[in-house]
Amino acid sequence: MHAMQYEITLPGDYDMGIIRERVATRGHLLDDFGGLGLKVYGIRERGVDGSTLNQYSPFYLWHDEAGMNAFLFGGPFSGIVESFGRPAVQHWTVLGFEEGPAFGASPVAAGKHVVTIPAETDPVVFLGEALDGLREHLRQDGAHSGALAVDPRTWQVVRYSLWAGEAPESDEVRYRILHLSSPQLAELRRGRQWDQPSSAANSAPGPASGGPAGH
Numbered sequence: 001m002h003a004m005q006y007e008i009t010l011p012g013d014y015d016m017g018i019i020r021e022r023v024a025t026r027g028h029l030l031d032d033f034g035g036l037g038l039k040v041y042g043i044r045e046r047g048v049d050g051s052t053l054n055q056y057s058p059f060y061l062w063h064d065e066a067g068m069n070a071f072l073f074g075g076p077f078s079g080i081v082e083s084f085g086r087p088a089v090q091h092w093t094v095l096g097f098e099e100g101p102a103f104g105a106s107p108v109a110a111g112k113h114v115v116t117i118p119a120e121t122d123p124v125v126f127l128g129e130a131l132d133g134l135r136e137h138l139r140q141d142g143a144h145s146g147a148l149a150v151d152p153r154t155w156q157v158v159r160y161s162l163w164a165g166e167a168p169e170s171d172e173v174r175y176r177i178l179h180l181s182s183p184q185l186a187e188l189r190r191g192r193q194w195d196q197p198s199s200a201a202n203s204a205p206g207p208a209s210g211g212p213a214g215h
Contacts, residue, residue: 035067111171
């Protein structure tokens with residue numbers, strides 16, 4: 001499972017109604033996109049929820065790299081490039097996904113909390129505590145769902161959560177959700193996701209043709 005986000009920072013006097021209209025007319029196009037668990041059409045607005053800037057910041061959870069690649073290369077991402085130029089795409093491997101008590105509701109806000117694993121700290125211990133922290137975070141009223149993800153290049157850990165009401169102030173970065181595309185939300189794997197596969201799974205035979213098993 002993969003998490004992905006790009007941030008398009010806009011001028012301070014930018015009319016965010018343009019982004020709202022864009023999402024209203026185009027957001028549904030990913031409502032049945034293959035391989036997509038969810039896409040949060042998130043925005044930050046200057047002076048709202050502590051934001052000092054205007055920003056369009058979509059966030060994605062992908063089942064696998066095939067759907068993500070289809071989106072980025074020759075897919076809908078080309079519309080972003082045409083309108084705003086090609087933004088840097090942040091990417092993390094997902095280590096946990098959990099539901100909150102408001103999972104059945106429509107989320108209207110999202111929050112992000114970012115930390116870096118200290119060099120002297122065991123990542124397994126740190127991430128185990130971070131996953132416990134995600135679960136505790138999502139016990140709050142209004143919590144829809146959340147993911148824990150890591151970039152092993154920088155050891156940056158991201159907690160991203162969706163809310164049926166206001167995102168809590170413990171999330172340093174908060175977004176308003178204009179639309180949620182969630183074609184395969186129900187299929188997103190829940191719980192901890194960094195345990196080694198069983199030896200039985202690793203020793204499973206490949207295809208009858210003798211070629212390598214698919215990955």
